[in-house]
Amino acid sequence: MLTRNPPTKALVSGLLILSCFQALPAVAAPFSAVLPSSRSVEVGVTATAFATILNADDVIAEGCSITPSTGVDAAFTYQTTDPASNAVTGTVNTPVDIAAGSSQSFVIAMTPNSDFPATDVQFDFNCSTGSATSFTGINTLLLSGNSSPVADVVAVAVTPGGGGISRLPRDGVFGLMSLATTNVGSAATITARPVDLSGLDGFLRICETDQDTSNCLEEPTEETTGPLAADQTRTYSVFINSNTRIFLDAANRRTAVEFVDEFGNIRGSTSVAIEGGGPSAQTFFSNNIADQIIQPSCTSCHVAGGDAEASPLVFEIDEVPGFRETNFAVIDNYFKTVADAEATLIGAATGMNGHPQIVTEDSPVINTFQVFFELLETE
Numbered sequence: 001m002l003t004r005n006p007p008t009k010a011l012v013s014g015l016l017i018l019s020c021f022q023a024l025p026a027v028a029a030p031f032s033a034v035l036p037s038s039r040s041v042e043v044g045v046t047a048t049a050f051a052t053i054l055n056a057d058d059v060i061a062e063g064c065s066i067t068p069s070t071g072v073d074a075a076f077t078y079q080t081t082d083p084a085s086n087a088v089t090g091t092v093n094t095p096v097d098i099a100a101g102s103s104q105s106f107v108i109a110m111t112p113n114s115d116f117p118a119t120d121v122q123f124d125f126n127c128s129t130g131s132a133t134s135f136t137g138i139n140t141l142l143l144s145g146n147s148s149p150v151a152d153v154v155a156v157a158v159t160p161g162g163g164g165i166s167r168l169p170r171d172g173v174f175g176l177m178s179l180a181t182t183n184v185g186s187a188a189t190i191t192a193r194p195v196d197l198s199g200l201d202g203f204l205r206i207c208e209t210d211q212d213t214s215n216c217l218e219e220p221t222e223e224t225t226g227p228l229a230a231d232q233t234r235t236y237s238v239f240i241n242s243n244t245r246i247f248l249d250a251a252n253r254r255t256a257v258e259f260v261d262e263f264g265n266i267r268g269s270t271s272v273a274i275e276g277g278g279p280s281a282q283t284f285f286s287n288n289i290a291d292q293i294i295q296p297s298c299t300s301c302h303v304a305g306g307d308a309e310a311s312p313l314v315f316e317i318d319e320v321p322g323f324r325e326t327n328f329a330v331i332d333n334y335f336k337t338v339a340d341a342e343a344t345l346i347g348a349a350t351g352m353n354g355h356p357q358i359v360t361e362d363s364p365v366i367n368t369f370q371v372f373f374e375l376l377e378t379e
């Protein structure tokens with residue numbers, strides 16, 4: 001049996017994927033991750049990937065094992081590894097215990113017995129404390145078996161802030177994901193294309209980058225195609241833009257990059273979680289609240305000399321230059337210094353605690369305030 005070496009350690013940073021699980025729901029069941037997230041090999045050749053099971057529980061997870069739960073015609077083994085060296089430890093196909101709050105790395109190996117197209121193989125990461133939920137591209141392996149030599153693009157994504165999350169700046173500034181790829185299979189013409197997995201209200205662009213400077217070698221476009229020799233490395237940058245704020249949901253809100261050969265077969269893929277983007281709270285306030293709500297509905301009282309001048313909300317009227325920025329700062333400061341600021345403000349506007357009722361609870365104004373406070377909270 002032919003065996004491909006696992007991708008080199010430099011390419012496979014377990015940390016990258018693991019830490020994205022901090023963002024997943026804090027349930028006691030184990031979490032798991034697989035890296036790289038895709039392999040495509042010839043029939044009879046073993047594809048390996050690294051998997052990690054994280055026991056976030058406060059009790060020992062006993063008898064942790066890994067079994068493919070998607071039917072593909074491939075032999076499977078798993079074995080524990082030393083995460084520092086990626087060297088195998090322990091005994092093949094033998095369940096292990098994982099201490100509370102710690103993780104165990106494994107190498108998983110799949111050897112196709114026949115031809116099959118790229119299939120997202122799910123695994124049952126099972127311990128006495130439960131099973132890890134399957135998340136495509138996080139703890140699954142996109143695997144194909146091929147009767148002739150094919151490209152096998154091992155791709156690793158890195159984000160500026162790390163942790164497997166690309167944090168998009170506000171107000172239309174692009175977020176970034178950088179990719180290092182190596183073709184551990186045969187030569188092919190490969191198209192690299194970013195794929196939105198999250199209903200993105202924005203757009204994605206990719207460029208191949210200079211491996212030393214990381215500068216784009218071409219104008220970023222929707223996809224980029226070029227020959228990829230065996231063992232050749234290429235690097236890319238992906239630019240991610242979102243018109244609306246994305247709240248972290250590492251299992252569902254992701255951007256992937258697929259590497260597709262000239263026949264349309266996926267020969268590699270990787271993904272990162274995305275969060276952020278959309279307007280800053282200041283921009284949202286200036287565009288939706290300053291002129292639309294504060295001026296007509298609040299400044300009759302909430303100004304110097306007005307009925308509410310003793311309240312912490314004293315606004316400038318729209319004749320004062322920079323009133324939008326100033327009034328944003330007034331609410332921002334209120335939000336940062338007053339406990340329950342959001343509830344108090346919405347309560348006041350809807351007529352609670354003796355405050356004059358400005359709007360009803362089902363008014364769009366309330367929804368606008370809620371969106372605004374959510375933006376403030378996440379800056």
Ligand code: HEC
Nearest residue numbers: 297298300301307308310311312344345348349355356358
């Ligand atoms: C007709 C006058 C009037 C209008 C219009 C008005 N308010 Fe008030 N508001 C008051 C008064 C009076 C107080 C109590 C001031 C004090 O604490 O002495 C108050 C208090 C508040 C407080 C409580 C502040 C605290 O102590 O934490 C909030 C919040 C508030 N108003 C929000 C608003 C918002 C938002 C608008 C516009 C949508 C608005 N108000 C419009 C008169 C008004």
